[in-house]
Amino acid sequence: MRQLVALFQSHSKAHMSGMSEFQPSASPMLTGLARGLKHRCPNCGEGRLYRSYLKVEPVCEACGHELASYPADDGPAYFTILLVGHFIVAPLLFFPWIWEASPWITAPLTLVSVAALTLLLLPRVKGMVIGALWAIRQRKAEDTLA
Numbered sequence: 001m002r003q004l005v006a007l008f009q010s011h012s013k014a015h016m017s018g019m020s021e022f023q024p025s026a027s028p029m030l031t032g033l034a035r036g037l038k039h040r041c042p043n044c045g046e047g048r049l050y051r052s053y054l055k056v057e058p059v060c061e062a063c064g065h066e067l068a069s070y071p072a073d074d075g076p077a078y079f080t081i082l083l084v085g086h087f088i089v090a091p092l093l094f095f096p097w098i099w100e101a102s103p104w105i106t107a108p109l110t111l112v113s114v115a116a117l118t119l120l121l122l123p124r125v126k127g128m129v130i131g132a133l134w135a136i137r138q139r140k141a142e143d144t145l146a
Contacts, residue, residue, distance in 0.1 A: 028135040036131030037124050041065055043134065049127050056130065070133040071140045076126035083125070084118050 026034075032042040041047035047062035058068040092098055098106060133139075
């Protein structure tokens with residue numbers, strides 16, 4: 001019986017010593033979102049995410065992580081339109097000057113500003129989507145022949 005108690009105590013001490021070394025870190029989702037927002041590799045945070053405006057680097061230059069395997073597809077465009085539409089266009093409709101000003105002034109100002117904001121947000125939202133896909137380990141399915 002003493003041997004069993006000693007075995008249990010040594011096992012629990014070893015188990016607890018491993019727990020005392022545990023240091024909490026940021027959740028992988030928040031890490032991926034933050035790194036994507038900064039246009040950085042979600043895996044290491046060092047390498048560039050994009051080669052051009054929205055073209056994802058095939059492989060991270062810093063850690064060699066395969067970046068092109070995340071299926072961002074239409075998600076970033078959808079989320080960008082959702083953000084701009086709900087947080088910019090909808091509140092804008094509550095201002096009286098939108099309805100009182102000439103459409104020849106309102107339409108170009110509104111369209112140019114909404115287009116500029118959309119183009120500014122799109123790479124950041126795409127980076128965040130790729131970071132979220134990295135966090136949940138969602139990759140493109142490999143094409144296989146049946």
